[in-house]
Amino acid sequence: xxxxxxxxxxxxxxxxxxxxxxxxxxxxxxxxxxxxxxxxxxxxxxxxxxxxxxxxxxxxxxxxxxxxxxxxxxxxxxxxxxxxxxxxxxxxxxxxxxxxxxxxxxxxxxxxxxxxxxxxxxxxxxxxxxxxxxxxxxxxxxxxxxxxxxxxxxxxxxxxxxxxxxxxxxxxxxxxxxxxxxxxxxxxxxxxxxxxxxxxxxxxxxxxxxxxxxxxxxxxxxxxxxxxxxxxxxxxxxxxxxxxxxxxxxxxxxxxxxxxxxxxxxxxxxxxxxxxxxxxxxxxxxxxxxxxxxxxxxxxxx
Amino acid sequence: xxxxxxxxxxxxxxxxxxxxxxxxxxxxxxxxxxxxxxxxxxxxxxxxxxxxxxxxxxxxxxxxxxxxxxxxxxxxxxxxxxxxxxxxxxxxxxxxxxxxxxxxxxxxxxxxxxxxxxxxxxxxxxxxxxxxxxxxxxxxxxxxxxxxxxxxxxxxxxxxxxxxxxxxxxxxxxxxxxxxxxxxxxxxxxxxxxxxxxxxxxxxxxxxxxxxxxxxxxxxxxxxxxxxxxxxxxxxxxxxxxxxxxxxxxxxxxxxxxxxxxxxxxxxxxxxxxxxxxxxxxx
Numbered sequence: 001x002x003x004x005x006x007x008x009x010x011x012x013x014x015x016x017x018x019x020x021x022x023x024x025x026x027x028x029x030x031x032x033x034x035x036x037x038x039x040x041x042x043x044x045x046x047x048x049x050x051x052x053x054x055x056x057x058x059x060x061x062x063x064x065x066x067x068x069x070x071x072x073x074x075x076x077x078x079x080x081x082x083x084x085x086x087x088x089x090x091x092x093x094x095x096x097x098x099x100x101x102x103x104x105x106x107x108x109x110x111x112x113x114x115x116x117x118x119x120x121x122x123x124x125x126x127x128x129x130x131x132x133x134x135x136x137x138x139x140x141x142x143x144x145x146x147x148x149x150x151x152x153x154x155x156x157x158x159x160x161x162x163x164x165x166x167x168x169x170x171x172x173x174x175x176x177x178x179x180x181x182x183x184x185x186x187x188x189x190x191x192x193x194x195x196x197x198x199x200x201x202x203x204x205x206x207x208x209x210x211x212x213x214x215x216x217x218x219x220x221x222x223x224x225x226x227x228x229x230x231x232x233x234x235x236x237x238x239x240x241x242x243x244x245x246x247x248x249x250x251x252x253x254x255x256x257x258x259x260x261x262x263x264x265x266x267x268x269x270x271x272x273x274x275x276x277x278x279x280x281x282x283x284x285x286x287x288x289x290x291x292x293x294x295x296x297x298x299x300x301x302x
Numbered sequence: 303x304x305x306x307x308x309x310x311x312x313x314x315x316x317x318x319x320x321x322x323x324x325x326x327x328x329x330x331x332x333x334x335x336x337x338x339x340x341x342x343x344x345x346x347x348x349x350x351x352x353x354x355x356x357x358x359x360x361x362x363x364x365x366x367x368x369x370x371x372x373x374x375x376x377x378x379x380x381x382x383x384x385x386x387x388x389x390x391x392x393x394x395x396x397x398x399x400x401x402x403x404x405x406x407x408x409x410x411x412x413x414x415x416x417x418x419x420x421x422x423x424x425x426x427x428x429x430x431x432x433x434x435x436x437x438x439x440x441x442x443x444x445x446x447x448x449x450x451x452x453x454x455x456x457x458x459x460x461x462x463x464x465x466x467x468x469x470x471x472x473x474x475x476x477x478x479x480x481x482x483x484x485x486x487x488x489x490x491x492x493x494x495x496x497x498x499x500x501x502x503x504x505x506x507x508x509x510x511x512x513x514x515x516x517x518x519x520x521x522x523x524x525x526x527x528x529x530x531x532x533x534x535x536x537x538x539x540x541x542x543x544x545x546x547x548x549x550x551x552x553x554x555x556x557x558x559x560x561x562x563x564x565x566x567x568x569x570x571x572x573x574x575x576x577x578x579x580x581x582x583x584x585x
Contacts, residue, residue, distance in 0.1 A: 057478075058478060060452070060475050060476070061452065062452045062453075062458070063473070063475055065475070070478075129488060129491055129492075130491065133492070133495075134495045134496070137496060143443075143444040143498050144446040144481065144492070144496055144498060144499065145496070146481055146492060225484070225488065228481040228482075228483075229481060229483070229484070230478065230480055230482065231478060231482075232479050243481050245482070253451050253453065253482075253484050254451070254452065254453055256453065257453035258453075
């Protein structure tokens, strides 16, 4: 009896190892297949429409204007704006939850932040179009509230839960001895947080910011509802307070009606490739930052 | 389980046999939702009839009619003379029916003092040549232009009729800072809130929260507000007829029954539901 279980244990191990390996490979396979598909559908646009035509400033696909520069700049403006909102609020919330708040408060606030993460973006978009855009127009005296800034505010809200939960995990993994040592040499709690805890958790916090950025870059519905979708190229710093059209909103609103295989269809897939590359860069940056920082932390500890 | 499947298969097959009357309906993309809604309701009321509706554009529908592959063609424009001649050569005599009308209302905020504009002024606004309400008799406010997305039939019709004033050689497009809204509701919400905004939408979608502009094609007027009456008597300039063409003149059998139903009050009620203007039988 005992002999039998001893014999089956390695077999079970092998089976489980195989399943885990398969699921690991499957995600690599899926990403590769998606990338191949995007390339196959989108790359012909480079030849059919021409690179010169693609990098112009006019997007009006039903008359053959395929300039994607306004769309790229639109996505960048909204994403950077969202980071201005979500990084201070997200990291601040994480510091508060991990370092300052008593555990009773943490038990209330943490689930609330997670509720924010579960809020469908179309609901946020609806709030944005009914409440945020009119309010922004009155407060800032803008021609219209449907601007990149309204989109940035909503995307900030969407990115905050991602940033809070990952940054808080990173802060929690900082050894208690660091804080105790800092306090023991006479640092105030704020000096401890700013000078010791936060730098020690920097890799995790940066990863949190990068992942929040990826979340903001890919968001579609809320952005489509509140940014006004006007494909204009920004001219100055006030671009944040002008309507913009993002890459995601363009794909979402135009893909439904486009003829398969047409130039417009190919360009929409090309925009998909650009988005894919952007989020790839963000993710590679995130992982390289966290990798390098860990090595340095190890060096410090040794 | 298998038995159940067999039974359901058989009943589906029986239904197929019972549906002794088929109708093929193809054409205008502007009309495809309307044609689908009509077909659905008519099939509910007449279960023995099957109507298949496809889009593809007015030209596609008319071409299919000339080949005799459809019974009814939808078109948002009249048949051209050469198309008519081609159909007659093929042995058909197409008959034209106006089944609905399509009108676009130009809307502003209720407190905007501007209440009438010429087509040319609207065109200049959307081209980006007029940028302040004071240039068209309003307050000193910037103009925020709102439009439907480029995939909407309303967008294309507005571009051709208003922006280009019906001139086919004109290649003007919307000013780049025109806000493209994904839905009718988005346009109504922004126009009802923002005194700087101007928008347009299918007449049937306009609510009481916004002010409709009286429009004239002639700079000297008269300026006409869109309504079922002014659209039907041709006074309102941003409106067009939507047509169906039959193979035979006059149509017979199922085609005649279907067209009679479309033009009846219950058929025209669906026209109103979808934001188009019903055809008045006794104008």
